[in-house]
Amino acid sequence: MSENQNLLAEQRRTLILDEVRRRGGVRVNELTRKLGVSDMTVRRDLDALARQGVLEKVHGGAVPVVEASTHEPGFEAKSGLELTAKEDIARAAAELVAPGTAIALSGGTTTYALAHHLLDVPDLTVVTNSVRVADVFHSSQRALGRRQGAATVVLTGGVRTPSDSLVGPVADQAIAALHFDMLFLGVHGISAEAGLSTPNLAEAETNRRLVQSARRVVVIADHTKWGTVGLSSFATLEQVDTLVTDSGLPGEARAEIAEHLDRLVVAGEPEDRETPGEAPGTAEESG
Incomplete structure (x- = not known):
């Protein structure tokens, strides 16, 4: 990390968290030198990251939080993480x-960001098991009135999870009866061995139904999800058509992903990794 006095708090905290995860821990004095900021600024950043539950403060520095595979952070806890990456991913996915x-949108903070970028796409039918995603469309329609071409939103029923997704038999039955052109899927974890995974068993089953009902599956996940494994896997990488991620994904991970997926889109970079003959940024065809 190069010294930069003008880094925004969000950027600093992203760099700090990446460094903690990469090295297994850092000291405050190392971060002050690398970031070019004061000891007090680093300690405030560490306090903020510790409150979000993504690292643990120790004497003189910080270490990663070792989470159980069953740990499921709430929506609010996740919503403050990797904001720039999620916005880049949402823009590219839209x-x-x-x-x-x-289209279908699963639960998650990245699909929530994507929903905001879809408000001006005309004549969409949006199936979602996310209360938050549905609220984005409904709030827009309440504020502006239902305009010609406004999205038709289908919210499944079900039992609410900590991440404000609706899961369980009611959601599963509703999804199984539907067919969508494209699914945008947020994930807790993604890896070559475990595929797509979540700590919530009921959510895993609902996500399986979403994958089965979609003609094309697009996973939208920031780079921190790579290598994370939840309790239950619900899809293999071979079942994914496209992964949209951010520029923080390491080169070795990109190479490994390319062995399993047809298309990798790295948001925020001049050129996306594409399958042969496919132009960057073109809309997927349906029908």
Whole structure:
């Protein structure tokens, strides 16, 4: 990390968290030198990250939090993490959506960010098991009135999880009866060995139904999800058509992903990794 007095708090904290995870721990004096900021600024950043539950403060520094595979952070805890990456991913993913298509959005903070970028795409049918995602569309329609071409939103029923997703038999039955052109799937973890995974068993089953009902599966996940494994796997990488991630994904991970997926889109970079013959940023065709 190079010295930069003008780094925003969010950028500093992202760099700090990446350094903690990469090295297994850092000291305050190391971070002050690398970031070019004061001891007090680093300690405030560590306090903020510790409150979010993503690292643990120790005497003189910080270490990663070792989470159980069953640990499921709440929506609010996750919403403050990797904000720039999620926004870049959401913007890139929105370019894949063609007007007039039927799409599904799973629960999660990245799909929540994507929903905001889909408000102006006309004539969408949006199926979601996320209360938060549905609220994005409903709030827009309440504020602006239902305009011609506004999205039709189908919210499944079910039992609410800590991340404000609706899961369980009611959600599963509703999803199984539907067919959508494209699924945008947020994940707790993704790896070559475990595929896509979540700490919530009921959510895993609902996500399986979403994958089964979709013609194309697009995973939207920031780089911190790579290598994370939850309690229950619900899809293999071979079941994913496209992964949209951010530029923080290491080169070795990109190479490994490319062995399993047809298409890798790295948001925020000049050129995306594409399958042969596919132009960057073009909308997926449906029908």
